[in-house]
Amino acid sequence: MLLLEGKVAIITGGATGIGRAIADNFSAKGAIVVIADLSEDADVCCDVASEAQVDAMVSSVIGRHGRLDIAVNNAGILGPFGKLLEHVEEAEWDRALGVNLKGVFLCMKHELTAMSGQGGAIVNIASVAGFLAAPKNPAYSAAKHGVLGLTKGAAVQYAARGIRINAICPGLVDTGMAATIATDDSMPDFPKPFVPMGRMAAPAEIAEVAAWLVSDNASYLTGEAIGVDGGWRIV
Ligand SMILES: NC(=O)c1ccc[n+]([C@@H]2O[C@H](COP(=O)([O-])OP(=O)(O)OC[C@H]3O[C@@H](n4cnc5c(N)ncnc54)[C@H](O)[C@@H]3O)[C@@H](O)[C@H]2O)c1
Structure with a gap:
């Protein structure tokens, strides 16, 4: 029997990367x-910012x-990286x-409705920026801090209903999103010295924890935020 045999799972933002x-x-x-x-390569085209x-x-x-047994809410964007907060446009913040x-x-909201009465497991992909300051991107950090608050509150609401809700907080992961951060001129040795392991994660290393x-x-295990960050958060 395989670990997730027969479970129906939604992965948002699953066309690329993590x-x-x-x-x-x-x-x-x-x-x-x-x-x-959003990508046409998806099984279902969907903008997660639209309730409809x-x-x-x-x-x-x-x-x-x-039925729905598992959901991984992973879709995300970097947003207004590298801008002083005073230069962030309202539309950039909103997106x-x-x-x-x-x-x-x-x-x-909609996954919980679908899981209601049968149970399930949800994982939200947050970030180390959900714990730490992101000086290059306060809007991203604010959103990821919010994801952790949402995860904890919902975990309490649904614990006795058989639905576990947790978050993963990756450090730097080798995807298109990370390329923008890793090539930033002001941090030439990135991910050193921030990451004790001195390298990015492979997307598969995040996927194994999610599974x-x-x-x-x-x-x-519910309401937990697991850092998968090569030691970033402990230094
Ligand atoms: N790469 C990193 O270093 C890193 C670190 C920490 C957290 N994360 C988080 O991991 C998640 C995945 O990031 P990634 O690095 O794989 O990024 P990525 O850019 O490689 O992939 C993101 C995917 O999400 C999709 N997407 C974007 N906006 C969407 C929307 N509105 N609706 C539906 N799909 C949408 C994109 O089409 C793409 O397929 C994000 O939530 C990101 O914030 C990434």
């Missing part, structure tokens, strides 16, 4: 995976598979928070 690695990993572990993404689209996406999964925080709320977290092997 979400793609999670989708591949869950499929290899026996899950029936639905990728929801999120509602339609979750409904289509239930229509196709009859950064709209995708990275409201998007997680909207997905959880364990949504599996029954993590059955007593």
Whole structure:
């Protein structure tokens, strides 16, 4: 029996990067995976910042598979990286928070409705920026701090209903998003000295933690935010 045998899973932002690695990993572990993404490569096209689209996406999964057991709310954008806060436009703030925080709320809202009465497991992909300052990107950090608050509050609400809700807080992961950060001129040796391991994570290293977290092997774990960051947060 595979770890996630027969479980129906939504992965938002699963067309590339960390979400793609999670989708591949869950499929290899026996899950029936639905990728929801802005990209046309997705199983369901969906902007997580739109409630109508999120509602339609979750409904289509239930229509196709009859149930929802797992959701990984991973879709995210970097937003206004490298700007002093006074130069961040209202529209940039709204989009950064709209995708990275409201998007997680909207997905959880409809996923929880779908899981109601049967149980399930949700993982939200936050960031080390959910714990630490992100001096190059306060809007991103604000959203990721918000994701951790949302995760904890919802975890308490749904603990006795058989739905576990946790977060993963990756450090720097080798994806398109990280390329922008890693090539920033003001941090030539990045990820040194921030990351004791001195390297980025591979997306698969985040996916492995996600698989364990949504599996029954993590059955007593809820409301937790797990750093997967090569030691970034301890220095
Ligand atoms: N890469 C890193 O270093 C890093 C570190 C910490 C946290 N994260 C977080 O991990 C998650 C995935 O990041 P990544 O590095 O794989 O990024 P990525 O840019 O490689 O992939 C993001 C995916 O999300 C999709 N997406 C973006 N906006 C969307 C929307 N509104 N609706 C639906 N899909 C949307 C994109 O199309 C893309 O497929 C994000 O939440 C990000 O904040 C990334």
